[in-house]
Amino acid sequence: MPNQAAGGGHRAAPVHTDPDDVSVLTALSALADPVRIQLIRELAGSADWTRSCGSFDVPVGKAALSHHFSVLRSAGLVEQRDKGPKRVNRLRRGEFDTRFPGLLDLLLRTDNAD
Amino acid sequence: MPNQAAGGGHRAAPVHTDPDDVSVLTALSALADPVRIQLIRELAGSADWTRSCGSFDVPVGKAALSHHFSVLRSAGLVEQRDKGPKRVNRLRRGEFDTRFPGLLDLLLRTDNAD
DNA sequence: CAAGGTGTTCAACGGAAATCGAACACTCGG
DNA sequence: CCGAGTGTTCGATTTCCGTTGAACACCTTG
Numbered sequence: 505m506p507n508q509a510a511g512g513g514h515r516a517a518p519v520h521t522d523p524d525d526v527s528v529l530t531a532l533s534a535l536a537d538p539v540r541i542q543l544i545r546e547l548a549g550s551a552d553w554t555r556s557c558g559s560f561d562v563p564v565g566k567a568a569l570s571h572h573f574s575v576l577r578s579a580g581l582v583e584q585r586d587k588g589p590k591r592v593n594r595l596r597r598g599e600f601d602t603r604f605p606g607l608l609d610l611l612l613r614t615d616n617a618d
Numbered sequence: 619m620p621n622q623a624a625g626g627g628h629r630a631a632p633v634h635t636d637p638d639d640v641s642v643l644t645a646l647s648a649l650a651d652p653v654r655i656q657l658i659r660e661l662a663g664s665a666d667w668t669r670s671c672g673s674f675d676v677p678v679g680k681a682a683l684s685h686h687f688s689v690l691r692s693a694g695l696v697e698q699r700d701k702g703p704k705r706v707n708r709l710r711r712g713e714f715d716t717r718f719p720g721l722l723d724l725l726l727r728t729d730n731a732d
Numbered sequence: 733c734a735a736g737g738t739g740t741t742c743a744a745c746g747g748a749a750a751t752c753g754a755a756c757a758c759t760c761g762g
Numbered sequence: 763c764c765g766a767g768t769g770t771t772c773g774a775t776t777t778c779c780g781t782t783g784a785a786c787a788c789c790t791t792g
Binding site for chain 2: 527528529532533535536537538541604605606607610611616
């Protein structure tokens with residue numbers, strides 16, 4: 505029996521924020537970064553829970569990457585779950601779009617390339 | 619005859635950027651600031667060309683204010699015109715909304731108070 | 733022409749955010 | 763139980779952005 509044993513998991517659970525509790529300023533600040541934009545775009549092109557944190561093609565080290573995911577969680581943009589040794593991600597598309605209609609679509613439009 | 623004389627005005631014309639030439643990153647960065655958000659909100663609640671730069675209720679000095687307007691111009695959000703000694707403003711609502719549909723509306727929704 | 737009002741520019745400061753390297757914690761496979 | 767792989771945390775550095783004060787430029791009114 506690999507995991508999910510009794511007594512609860514040991515790893516520190518990632519802290520999430522509900523999009524409803526996110527201010528516009530926080531949302532915009534989270535999105536106003538090249539690395540995070542790329543993370544979201546790549547994430548949007550993948551199925552839920554299929555991408556681990558290290559699987560993204562961004563020009564930063566692990567530490568900075570971990571920080572960026574923390575920001576994205578705080579802004580209600582990304583949800584994370586532990587899967588074995590990896591931490592897999594999901595873009596909270598529906599929930600975030602309910603809170604900020606059209607904002608994510610704006611970022612994901614192909615004609616919005618930089 | 620006060621002004622509008624031949625030979626052209628002398629004041630340095632403000633540099634504007636067409637919303638079509640603005641990247642998403644630039645737009646989001648411009649909007650991800652408390653002072654600029656307030657400027658846009660106040661501007662949205664006023665008729666075009668009725669608000670001079672100094673007429674806004676923001677907690678910063680003239681220098682910083684001038685800088686913020688420069689950022690807003692560069693992001694294609696605000697248009698400025700000289701009117702006597704004052705510089706009056708206009709929110710480029712239609713044009714900006716064509717480039718980034720829904721983005722301005724998001725900021726101006728009352729339930730998005732911080 | 734002088735004076736007050738408006739806005740820009742400049743150099744400089746300060747603080748927040750991004751980044752890195754190293755150390756640590758956890759999971760899984762030999 | 764050890765080792766490789768994954769991600770977080772810590773401390774320190776760097777970079778960027780907002781802010782200021784002072785000097786300057788322009789327009790108008792007296």
